[in-house]
Amino acid sequence: MIPVLLILIPLLGGFASFFFKSESGAKSWSLLSAIITLVVSILGLTILNSPEQLLADAEWQPLLGSRFTVKLDGMGQLLCLLTAVSYPLIFVATWFTKYDKPNNFYALMLLTQAGLMGVFVAQDALLFYFFWELALIPTYFLCSKWGGEKRIPVTFKFFIYTFVGSLMMLVGILYLYFQTPDHSFSINSFYNLNLPYGQQSWVFWLFFIAFAVKMPIFPFHTWQPDAYEQSPTATTMVLSGIMVKMGVFAVLRWLVPVLPLATWAWGDTVAMLAVIGMIYASLIAIRQDDLKRLVAYSSIAHIGLMCLAIFVPSAAGIQGVMIQMFAHGINIIGLWIVVELIERHFKTRKISELGGIAEKAPMLTLLLVIVALANVALPLTNAFVGEFLMFSGIFSSTASKYNMIFTAVAGISIILSAIYTLNMIQKVFYGNTNAVTSTAKDISFNESLALVIIVGLILSFGVYPKPMLELTQSVADSILTKMSIKP
């Protein structure tokens, strides 16, 4: 029941939101719907946390052998929770941002949420593909209607890029579908077919391209900074906070367990790309003058680490990835909120034009510093747990014989991340105020509310990550058994 609700509430809420005339109406309605979703997902974690509640299954396309099967396992719950948490935060944080046709904006946002939820709960390949695209379409409209001045070509590039990828995935899905003895799309029959290596390896690449574009992994990443830069910040939050995780999630759910042999064989290649990407993105981030681009590249680096931890697998690493998906989602949304504030107050995102905000806005500075430190994975922040587990996982992984090298090189990105993050803090917040920033004032209630919640999450999960670890334990184990790595 729960997963169906998680999809339906935003879906219906979204459609309803189209028909609101007044801005405030649409806003409040969307916030309400988002909060209800959050409540439902929390219920799913707590009192309704029983197998029959977390599973829904119905006839869909009998002739093709595709069923409407949705199920919440640990990883799914984690990401659904992330989605459910982020939306209210986003709405609250951008409460005072003005959009023309606000009802459409919020409607599309909610539709995206529905698509995301669907991706995280789908247990049927065809259904998965449906939601995968459904999450994309509203985003396309959001970005190219409410984005920056170069929005149309940039968003279009983003769309085509991801679309090509997902079509490749579709071909892969079809191929696997015809390999299944009972011609079914259900994830279990995908898990059960043990293809010979030859077939696996090229299906692997079909899938991987799709997910690599989404994540994005090094050579396929160029759409991302532009897209983040051009999209309206609320959408950017969704893109970077949640949608990017779709890729990682999909790798964990649809790629690694389905094609373990190919994952073994190509693991080092992909890991190589990931490592290169991390260093590459971090170095570029150092040179960025635009806050949005800086955050974008830092996110590429973080995702690279997750990808690395997946393809140099080990018990700790896989679970680290899951924790980190959540942590990174929260942190980066926090960063975007700050960027949004700065852009709104000072009408610029240029780091070089800012400075000395700290003395005007101590509250903002404090919160930002905490979020930023979480972004560089300082201990007792949520990101530390994830990164620690991932690194130690990579280091102790038996899957690759280059594990130590990977760890060491990837470790450099820790230093680089410190460099660009501190640079940013220093240039933007410290020093003396200038013409632009002299008018700065501290943040308003709704923004500080959102940020405080985020900081709260960061610290609480940083100090006491146990619940999440327990949540993801079983999934991680099953994945590892699929990969025949003893957990």
Added chain:
Amino acid sequence: MKIEYYIFLSIALFCIGIAGVLTRRNAIIVFMCIELMLNSVNLLLVAFSKMHNVAQATVSPNAGIEGQLFVFFIMVVAAAEVSVGLAIIVMMFRNTHSIDINFLNRLKH
């Protein structure tokens, strides 16, 4: 007479027709060349029908007759086509006092 002679003959006519379509600019001539193609087909059909008639005379006396009937239908269709085709050509001529198909290039790219 051996069948392949007829095959070659009508293929030759057919190809002459095609060549005509390719080389001429006058819509009517082009159309006539197409008619020529149709006729070459007719000829071949009749030849085949007679051939089958020979081959299966023992099975049924009417063997191979469908070939000739097909020719009959082809003629029917051809007649209809001609009426429509000429109508169009005339209409064309009425609007632009020319039937040169090379001038048909308002629509391109």
Added chain:
Amino acid sequence: MNVSEILFYFLSVLALGSAIMLVVSKNPVHSVLWLIVTFVAITGHYILMNAQFLGIVNLIVYAGAIMVLFLFVIMLMNLNSETEPKKNKWLRLAGVVAGGCLLLVLVAALKDADKKGQMVLYGGGDIGLIENLGQVLFTDYVIPFEISSVLFLSAMVGAVVIGKKE
């Protein structure tokens, strides 16, 4: 080399020659006439193959009605060798070459056709006679026969639509 073979060769040469003339002759009127000659030659073949009905129909419908129609149209537009448009010679060459190649390919493909060497019956066999054709046409082939009426209807309507003054 009996009579019918001589006739065959004669008619074939006639058909091909006049067909070529149709394509090459400058004056549209001449083309029409050459085409008629071709048809006549083909009719000759029909007769030769004892397909009398088709022969006659061919003569009447094609060489007669249709060609006259063409002739009328050409007269009506009074086209002649002066007004005759000319493709530039490269395109013409290309056309001829393409046609020739197609001929070559087809001949090469069909030179050892599956029915190679089977005889086409001359003189005998009465499937070409009108009563047999009629019988079959109105029994087995009545459906297509009826349906072809639809074809004529549409052609008629079409001609009206196109030809009618606005």
Added chain:
Amino acid sequence: MNAIIISAIWGVVMMFSGIVSKSNILVRNIATAGLLILLAGIVMDMSGNPLFDINTRNMLVFDNFGLLFNAIAVGCTLVYFLLSAPDMEKVGNNLADYFALIFFVLCGVAIASSFNTLLMLFLGIEIISIPLYILTGSDKRNLKSNEAALKYFLMGSFSTGLMLMGITLIYGAKGSFDMEVIALGTGPLTPMVGAGLLLLMFSMAFKVSAAPFHFWTPDVYDGAPTVFTSFMATIVKVAAFIAFIRLFKGSFESMHTQWQLIIAIIAAATLVIGNITAIFQQSVKRMLAYSSIAQAGFMMFALVALNGLAVQGILYYAAAYSLATIGVFAILIKLKDYTYEGYNGLGKNHPVLAATNTIFLLSLSGIPATAGFMAKFYMLSAAVQNGQVFWLVILGVICAAISVYYYFRVIQAMYFKDGEKQDVQTSLLFRWKLIGLAAFLIFLGVFPEWLINKLWYFI
């Protein structure tokens, strides 16, 4: 049989209706009524009690496949009438005759979807083609229309010539026009059968505007009055496809492997040329012409694969593609300016038109939850199941991605570009029809098997 007879009769009825009544509305309603009757007739046929019991001497076989397609075709025509019939009056003042011709075309469609001998195929195709020559040229004073008609006619009859030569060679080899007889015997292609098969393939490829026999399509679709382009590009084209697959599945399936390569090459060429050329178009009408070529490329997958999924898929594709295209054209007709700029600001000024048009375009570009996606899905899966032509599948998906480019240009124009408000009068009813159509497309997209099941429901 019902379909053929009723449509023929109704064609005649329309002819006379033009004479007796001067009111266009009446004529239009008669036509619509005729379609409803036709539909009813087909449904009766499908449910196994035809009105007329005629021994077709095995020249026509009314199987579920053909009948269901007939139903789809007539249904699409109905939608087409409901949306675009009023716009026919703008073309010329003999509305009734246009309707009559369309009914004759439908008769041809019925034949082409149920023929069992090459003779009926030939007649069916001709009955489809000849009225189309007329409709193309029906805008008599418009030189483009004339030109299109003449081009269409000349090349069309040329392809007829090819088809006849093909039929003849096959007759020569097999001694009959009957598809069962032709289908007999396997083994390597004999030269005559091979040549005939190829010639038939070419002529059919011409009819479905597959490369390299597609050249007539853009010019003709562009030149013809937009209303009739809509009809040609949808119902007629898919009918030709049905005939194509019926012919080749019925007659040459046993030798499939021997001509698969050729058809695959044709499909690939069609995809590439259609999509690439569409990118640069400035006129949406012409872009749609190329897009129809591209879509044809996808439908060719059915012929390449020639398996069960392909047969279901081609039916589904026919419905999805026709409906979406009809919708797009219905909106296009309303606009003054057929270039992309013509769409600027539509989203602001005419939200309903823009929204529905978006759905149609999404469907054409094959986005999930619209019928277009499942259509492409069936085609791809058919090809993947066949397993011989993965290169084609990959090419297909890449081309699908390319197609997004030109379809979304329209969406961009509608929503993200501002244009001066142009006076586009649309009745409320018209808008509701559009919404209905869009909803139906989404319904088909989410529950595709609602349609596919029809193949099995009726015996």
Added chain:
Amino acid sequence: MNKLVTLIPLMPLAGFLINGLFRKGLSKSLSGIIGSGVILISFILSVLVFLEVKNGNNQLVTLFEFIEVGKLSIPFSFQVDQLSSVFLLIITGVGFLIHLYSTAYMHEENNVQFARYFAYLNLFVFSMLLLVMGGNFVIMFIGWEGVGLCSYLLIGYWFKNIEYGNAAKKAFIMNRIGDLGFLLGIFWLIAKLGTVTFHTPDNAGVFDRFSDLSTTDLTGITLLLFVGATGKSAQIPLYTWLPDAMAGPTPVSALIHAATMVTAGIYMIARSNILYTLAPFTQTVIVIVGLATALFAATIAIKQNDIKKVLAYSTVSQLGYMFIALGVGSYTGAVFHVMTHAFFKALLFLGAGSVIHAMHHEQDIRYMGGLKKKLPITHITFLVGCIAIAGIPPFSGFFSKDEILAAAWAANPVYWILGVLGAMMTAYYMFRLYATTFLGKFRGTDEQEHHLHESPSAITIPLIVLAILSIVGGFVGIPEIFMEGGHRLDQFLAPVFAESKKLQHAHTIEHRTEYMLMAISVGLALIAIFFAVNRFSKKPELNEPEGAAKLLANKWYVDELYDSVIVKPMLSFAKFLNNVMERSVIDGLVNGVGRFLQYGSRQIRLVQSGQVGSYVLLMVLGMLVFFVLQFFIKK
């Protein structure tokens, strides 16, 4: 008892939270009291704990399961044994004095900033306590990064000054580089042993199962951990951040960059002594690095004119001594020197602070001189500090340094020679500093001279206390040769280093040699002192240095070297990636596909010439191709 242990770190945390969250509401005195009070409390608690430990029952408190994945389990636990209890005393004790000092020193700041300062300071103490109390490497690492963060925050305390900001950034990043090494060491441990806990009741901890590690593992792990130590404890090559760190308020320099944080590396190695004892190669590396640092920093200190810079470099060099001790396996010596150094270096810094306070933030000793009369207490205490660091008996410095040198001699006389050379330089530059500052005549502006006066009691009391400690502090470790069982510290710490002791071949020196060594080192030191005092009290060097002096004054140009070898290339490479690789190559490729399609479209559509003739021609050609393919190729 356990509660007390948990309370020790919690008190500063509480102080941090109160001062941090309610900083707007708190008056200076209040936040000062809170800030210092919590530290005082935890000092008292530490004393209690210390006594407990002295009675021989160590504390192991597990609060909750921090990370638990598969077989790896990392509890959030505190462990208090002899070693950590000593550090607890140092941290909280010295920490309290410095808090007290700060209440006066930072008085010019406004309320909010004042509270912020104390919040940071408390947070630092909290992290430091976490570091020394942590029951496993991860908790230690948490503290480890935490102190790094606090030093970052405190160095950049005056955030409006970009220079300070950069210094803070440098400190943090340098530390991060070290931390990476530390982390990798931890990962290695996890990979090999699957645990990071020091000791577990069931003897499954790292230090219980060291025998499971191969020599390679040991060397690798210890080296990586040592990299961490070089970062935190400012050893070559990662020392350059410490002198810059003097940008922070002076008490911070005293607490963090002299007394406590920089000794974290020492603590960590002493903590994992057994691993190091088993990795001789690493030990050699440590000795070399330590020696190099000690001498190198000392040479630089000789020519510095900033009072705090001199002290900073002397800190670096003293830390070098501690590493020598660790390298030669005299862990007690290292800890002993940590303690004494904490006393006298804190004293010196606070004294310097007092001077700076009096001189209105003048830090250049060339503009001081003759402060003897003006600041009597500061002068006396400072002198004590100088003597202590110079290693003159019976001041504390003498005992600790002597122990180290003795151990060095035992290991390898060359070490001893270099060590003594360093000690001599130490004495020299310290008394150069002392003489230039306090002796001679005043060289500042009249306006400064007019305002010169002794600092308030909140400043002087800590000075006095620390001075006393620096004098008597050494007596906890009187060498055996003077008094049987005089080395209380050694006995106290014995259990911690027991394992290593077993493995080390005890190298004893007979008393004659030891007396001689002491005599030599003390003698040389005295010579250096004498030379320095009567040189610089007369005519201090005020002019710009040339030649070798210039080289030293500019710190051997190491910063410039790093800048041009590491920083600049990295930045330009990043620039290349950003401008060329990203924009042109990768993105260019992606866009190129699109452009190519556009172009192709423009070309292909020309085929659509509009000419029926050409259409048919193309069709025929197509047919030809297919025929040929079907009949003549595809066989």
